[in-house]
Amino acid sequence: MPIARRRQRRSAIQSALTDADLSHLREALIAQVGRSRCRGVIVDVTALDVMDSFAVRTLRDIAHMARLRGAETVIVGIQPDVAFAMVQLGLTLKGVATVLDLEEGLAFLNRRTEERFLETKPKRPSERG
Amino acid sequence: MGEELRLSIAADVDVVEARQQGRALAAVAGFSSGEQTVIAAAISEIARNILMYAKKGEITLSLVQNGDRQGVSIIATDQGPGIPDIDRAMQYGYSTSHGVGAGLPGAKRLMDEFDVDSVVGRGTTITMKKWRRAI
Numbered sequence: 001m002p003i004a005r006r007r008q009r010r011s012a013i014q015s016a017l018t019d020a021d022l023s024h025l026r027e028a029l030i031a032q033v034g035r036s037r038c039r040g041v042i043v044d045v046t047a048l049d050v051m052d053s054f055a056v057r058t059l060r061d062i063a064h065m066a067r068l069r070g071a072e073t074v075i076v077g078i079q080p081d082v083a084f085a086m087v088q089l090g091l092t093l094k095g096v097a098t099v100l101d102l103e104e105g106l107a108f109l110n111r112r113t114e115e116r117f118l119e120t121k122p123k124r125p126s127e128r129g
Numbered sequence: 130m131g132e133e134l135r136l137s138i139a140a141d142v143d144v145v146e147a148r149q150q151g152r153a154l155a156a157v158a159g160f161s162s163g164e165q166t167v168i169a170a171a172i173s174e175i176a177r178n179i180l181m182y183a184k185k186g187e188i189t190l191s192l193v194q195n196g197d198r199q200g201v202s203i204i205a206t207d208q209g210p211g212i213p214d215i216d217r218a219m220q221y222g223y224s225t226s227h228g229v230g231a232g233l234p235g236a237k238r239l240m241d242e243f244d245v246d247s248v249v250g251r252g253t254t255i256t257m258k259k260w261r262r263a264i
Contacts, residue, residue, distance in 0.1 A: 052177070085166045
Protein backbone atom coordinates (compact mmCIF):
# COMPACT_ATOMS: atom_id res chain seq x y z
CA MET A 1 0.00 0.00 0.00
CA PRO A 2 1.57 3.27 -1.05
CA ILE A 3 1.50 5.16 2.19
CA ALA A 4 4.06 7.94 2.14
CA ARG A 5 4.32 8.13 5.88
CA ARG A 6 3.50 5.56 8.45
CA ARG A 7 1.53 8.13 10.34
CA GLN A 8 -1.04 8.49 7.60
CA ARG A 9 -3.91 6.29 6.70
CA ARG A 10 -5.12 6.08 3.14
CA SER A 11 -8.50 4.77 2.19
CA ALA A 12 -9.35 4.46 -1.49
CA ILE A 13 -13.01 3.83 -2.22
CA GLN A 14 -13.07 1.38 -5.12
CA SER A 15 -16.63 1.58 -6.38
CA ALA A 16 -20.18 2.62 -5.62
CA LEU A 17 -20.86 2.20 -1.93
CA THR A 18 -24.03 1.34 -0.11
CA ASP A 19 -24.99 3.19 3.06
CA ALA A 20 -23.88 0.17 5.10
CA ASP A 21 -20.49 0.18 3.33
CA LEU A 22 -20.05 3.86 4.16
CA SER A 23 -20.95 3.34 7.81
CA HIS A 24 -18.53 0.41 7.96
CA LEU A 25 -15.78 2.56 6.43
CA ARG A 26 -16.39 5.22 9.09
CA GLU A 27 -16.18 2.68 11.91
CA ALA A 28 -13.09 0.97 10.49
CA LEU A 29 -11.23 4.23 9.87
CA ILE A 30 -11.86 5.60 13.33
CA ALA A 31 -10.69 2.35 14.90
CA GLN A 32 -7.59 2.41 12.68
CA VAL A 33 -6.74 5.96 13.73
CA GLY A 34 -6.29 4.71 17.27
CA ARG A 35 -4.67 1.39 16.42
CA SER A 36 -2.02 2.77 14.10
CA ARG A 37 -1.67 6.09 15.95
CA CYS A 38 -1.88 7.90 12.65
CA ARG A 39 -2.00 11.67 12.43
CA GLY A 40 -3.55 11.95 9.00
CA VAL A 41 -6.34 10.28 7.04
CA ILE A 42 -6.82 10.54 3.28
CA VAL A 43 -10.14 9.39 1.85
CA ASP A 44 -9.93 9.01 -1.91
CA VAL A 45 -13.40 9.27 -3.42
CA THR A 46 -12.32 9.30 -7.08
CA ALA A 47 -14.32 6.14 -7.80
CA LEU A 48 -17.49 7.25 -6.00
CA ASP A 49 -20.35 7.50 -8.50
CA VAL A 50 -22.56 9.81 -6.47
CA MET A 51 -22.21 11.83 -3.29
CA ASP A 52 -25.65 12.16 -1.82
CA SER A 53 -26.68 13.46 1.58
CA PHE A 54 -25.78 10.23 3.36
CA ALA A 55 -22.31 10.00 1.80
CA VAL A 56 -21.57 13.63 2.58
CA ARG A 57 -22.71 13.27 6.17
CA THR A 58 -20.62 10.13 6.63
CA LEU A 59 -17.49 11.82 5.25
CA ARG A 60 -18.10 14.79 7.53
CA ASP A 61 -18.50 12.41 10.49
CA ILE A 62 -15.26 10.64 9.60
CA ALA A 63 -13.36 13.94 9.52
CA HIS A 64 -14.83 15.17 12.79
CA MET A 65 -14.38 11.87 14.61
CA ALA A 66 -10.80 11.53 13.36
CA ARG A 67 -10.06 15.06 14.59
CA LEU A 68 -11.39 14.15 18.02
CA ARG A 69 -8.95 11.24 17.92
CA GLY A 70 -6.08 13.54 16.99
CA ALA A 71 -5.88 12.99 13.24
CA GLU A 72 -6.50 15.34 10.32
CA THR A 73 -8.63 14.14 7.41
CA VAL A 74 -8.52 15.24 3.82
CA ILE A 75 -10.96 14.15 1.12
CA VAL A 76 -9.39 13.80 -2.32
CA GLY A 77 -10.67 13.12 -5.82
CA ILE A 78 -14.20 14.57 -5.88
CA GLN A 79 -15.04 14.33 -9.59
CA PRO A 80 -16.41 17.38 -11.46
CA ASP A 81 -19.80 15.73 -12.10
CA VAL A 82 -20.07 14.71 -8.46
CA ALA A 83 -19.18 18.24 -7.31
CA PHE A 84 -21.81 19.63 -9.72
CA ALA A 85 -24.54 17.41 -8.27
CA MET A 86 -23.44 18.10 -4.68
CA VAL A 87 -23.75 21.85 -5.17
CA GLN A 88 -27.18 21.47 -6.74
CA LEU A 89 -28.27 19.26 -3.85
CA GLY A 90 -27.10 21.98 -1.46
CA LEU A 91 -24.56 19.68 0.20
CA THR A 92 -21.35 21.06 1.62
CA LEU A 93 -18.33 19.55 3.30
CA LYS A 94 -17.97 22.53 5.59
CA GLY A 95 -15.12 22.09 8.04
CA VAL A 96 -13.63 19.24 6.04
CA ALA A 97 -10.48 19.68 3.97
CA THR A 98 -10.81 18.72 0.31
CA VAL A 99 -8.07 18.80 -2.28
CA LEU A 100 -7.81 17.79 -5.91
CA ASP A 101 -5.95 14.50 -5.78
CA LEU A 102 -3.87 12.11 -3.74
CA GLU A 103 -0.61 13.99 -4.33
CA GLU A 104 -2.16 17.23 -3.05
CA GLY A 105 -3.69 15.29 -0.18
CA LEU A 106 -0.33 13.98 0.96
CA ALA A 107 1.23 17.44 0.65
CA PHE A 108 -1.66 18.91 2.64
CA LEU A 109 -1.32 16.41 5.47
CA ASN A 110 2.43 16.78 5.59
CA ARG A 111 1.96 20.52 5.99
CA ARG A 112 -0.77 20.16 8.57
CA THR A 113 1.03 17.66 10.76
CA GLU A 114 4.16 19.82 10.51
CA GLU A 115 2.15 22.88 11.56
CA ARG A 116 0.77 21.05 14.55
CA PHE A 117 4.26 20.09 15.55
CA LEU A 118 5.39 23.69 15.29
CA GLU A 119 2.39 24.88 17.26
CA THR A 120 3.30 22.68 20.18
CA LYS A 121 7.02 23.38 19.97
CA PRO A 122 7.27 26.87 21.56
CA LYS A 123 5.68 25.54 24.74
CA ARG A 124 8.45 23.09 25.36
CA PRO A 125 11.17 25.37 26.82
CA SER A 126 8.75 26.79 29.40
CA GLU A 127 7.64 23.30 30.29
CA ARG A 128 11.21 22.37 30.94
CA GLY A 129 11.92 25.56 32.85
CA MET B 130 -41.43 4.96 -25.50
CA GLY B 131 -41.83 1.43 -24.19
CA GLU B 132 -38.74 1.27 -22.09
CA GLU B 133 -39.78 0.99 -18.47
CA LEU B 134 -37.77 -0.41 -15.66
CA ARG B 135 -39.34 -1.42 -12.37
CA LEU B 136 -36.98 -1.83 -9.46
CA SER B 137 -37.83 -3.10 -6.04
CA ILE B 138 -36.30 -1.14 -3.16
CA ALA B 139 -35.91 -3.17 0.01
CA ALA B 140 -32.23 -2.96 0.96
CA ASP B 141 -29.40 -0.46 0.61
CA VAL B 142 -27.91 -2.35 -2.34
CA ASP B 143 -31.16 -1.62 -4.18
CA VAL B 144 -30.50 2.10 -3.72
CA VAL B 145 -27.16 1.74 -5.50
CA GLU B 146 -28.74 -0.43 -8.22
CA ALA B 147 -31.56 2.10 -8.78
CA ARG B 148 -29.22 5.06 -9.15
CA GLN B 149 -26.93 3.12 -11.48
CA GLN B 150 -29.87 2.06 -13.65
CA GLY B 151 -31.11 5.65 -13.61
CA ARG B 152 -27.74 6.89 -14.75
CA ALA B 153 -27.69 4.34 -17.57
CA LEU B 154 -31.16 5.39 -18.70
CA ALA B 155 -30.18 9.07 -18.55
CA ALA B 156 -27.23 8.24 -20.80
CA VAL B 157 -29.61 6.56 -23.27
CA ALA B 158 -31.75 9.73 -23.22
CA GLY B 159 -28.64 11.73 -24.17
CA PHE B 160 -28.02 13.57 -20.91
CA SER B 161 -24.49 14.85 -20.27
CA SER B 162 -22.42 12.98 -17.71
CA GLY B 163 -22.95 15.86 -15.25
CA GLU B 164 -26.71 15.58 -15.62
CA GLN B 165 -26.53 11.79 -15.38
CA THR B 166 -24.88 12.23 -11.98
CA VAL B 167 -27.54 14.74 -10.94
CA ILE B 168 -30.29 12.25 -11.87
CA ALA B 169 -28.46 9.43 -10.06
CA ALA B 170 -28.16 11.60 -6.94
CA ALA B 171 -31.88 12.42 -6.98
CA ILE B 172 -32.74 8.72 -7.30
CA SER B 173 -30.37 7.92 -4.44
CA GLU B 174 -32.15 10.41 -2.16
CA ILE B 175 -35.70 9.24 -2.85
CA ALA B 176 -34.74 5.55 -2.82
CA ARG B 177 -33.17 6.02 0.60
CA ASN B 178 -36.33 7.77 1.79
CA ILE B 179 -38.31 4.66 0.84
CA LEU B 180 -35.99 2.51 2.96
CA MET B 181 -35.98 4.91 5.89
CA TYR B 182 -39.68 5.57 6.13
CA ALA B 183 -41.50 2.72 4.39
CA LYS B 184 -38.87 -0.07 4.57
CA LYS B 185 -39.76 -1.14 1.03
CA GLY B 186 -41.20 0.17 -2.17
CA GLU B 187 -40.63 0.44 -5.85
CA ILE B 188 -38.97 2.76 -8.34
CA THR B 189 -40.01 2.89 -11.96
CA LEU B 190 -37.68 4.47 -14.46
CA SER B 191 -38.75 5.37 -17.99
CA LEU B 192 -37.88 7.55 -20.94
CA VAL B 193 -40.37 10.32 -21.69
CA GLN B 194 -40.87 12.70 -24.56
CA ASN B 195 -42.53 16.09 -24.78
CA GLY B 196 -42.55 17.36 -28.33
CA ASP B 197 -38.95 17.12 -29.39
CA ARG B 198 -37.64 17.15 -25.83
CA GLN B 199 -36.43 13.97 -24.32
CA GLY B 200 -36.29 13.22 -20.65
CA VAL B 201 -36.43 10.66 -17.90
CA SER B 202 -39.23 9.97 -15.49
CA ILE B 203 -38.74 8.47 -12.06
CA ILE B 204 -41.68 7.28 -10.01
CA ALA B 205 -41.12 6.12 -6.45
CA THR B 206 -43.99 4.40 -4.68
CA ASP B 207 -44.39 2.84 -1.29
CA GLN B 208 -47.15 1.68 1.01
CA GLY B 209 -45.46 3.18 4.04
CA PRO B 210 -46.76 5.54 6.71
CA GLY B 211 -47.15 8.49 4.33
CA ILE B 212 -46.00 12.05 4.95
CA PRO B 213 -48.14 13.89 7.53
CA ASP B 214 -46.87 17.36 6.61
CA ILE B 215 -45.60 17.60 3.05
CA ASP B 216 -44.77 21.32 3.34
CA ARG B 217 -42.43 20.63 6.23
CA ALA B 218 -40.99 17.55 4.57
CA MET B 219 -40.09 19.76 1.62
CA GLN B 220 -38.18 22.18 3.84
CA TYR B 221 -34.45 21.90 3.59
CA GLY B 222 -32.93 20.59 6.81
CA TYR B 223 -36.17 19.16 8.18
CA SER B 224 -36.00 15.48 9.04
CA THR B 225 -37.99 13.13 11.24
CA SER B 226 -35.39 10.38 11.02
CA HIS B 227 -32.13 12.00 12.16
CA GLY B 228 -31.22 12.44 8.52
CA VAL B 229 -29.72 15.51 6.92
CA GLY B 230 -33.13 16.69 5.75
CA ALA B 231 -31.84 17.02 2.21
CA GLY B 232 -33.71 14.07 0.70
CA LEU B 233 -36.95 15.43 -0.72
CA PRO B 234 -35.97 19.12 -1.10
CA GLY B 235 -32.60 18.06 -2.48
CA ALA B 236 -34.14 15.78 -5.08
CA LYS B 237 -36.60 18.53 -6.01
CA ARG B 238 -33.74 20.94 -6.65
CA LEU B 239 -32.07 18.42 -8.92
CA MET B 240 -35.10 17.70 -11.08
CA ASP B 241 -37.26 19.83 -13.39
CA GLU B 242 -40.58 18.41 -12.25
CA PHE B 243 -41.32 17.10 -8.81
CA ASP B 244 -44.60 15.96 -7.39
CA VAL B 245 -45.43 14.35 -4.05
CA ASP B 246 -48.65 12.48 -3.48
CA SER B 247 -48.96 11.07 -0.01
CA VAL B 248 -51.76 9.75 2.15
CA VAL B 249 -51.06 9.08 5.83
CA GLY B 250 -51.35 5.38 6.52
CA ARG B 251 -51.57 4.52 2.82
CA GLY B 252 -48.24 5.46 1.30
CA THR B 253 -46.35 7.90 -0.85
CA THR B 254 -45.77 8.36 -4.55
CA ILE B 255 -43.12 10.73 -5.81
CA THR B 256 -43.03 11.53 -9.50
CA MET B 257 -40.07 13.43 -10.86
CA LYS B 258 -38.83 14.26 -14.33
CA LYS B 259 -35.82 15.81 -15.87
CA TRP B 260 -35.72 17.19 -19.39
CA ARG B 261 -32.76 17.50 -21.64
CA ARG B 262 -31.75 21.05 -22.37
CA ALA B 263 -32.34 22.06 -25.96
CA ILE B 264 -29.00 22.66 -27.65
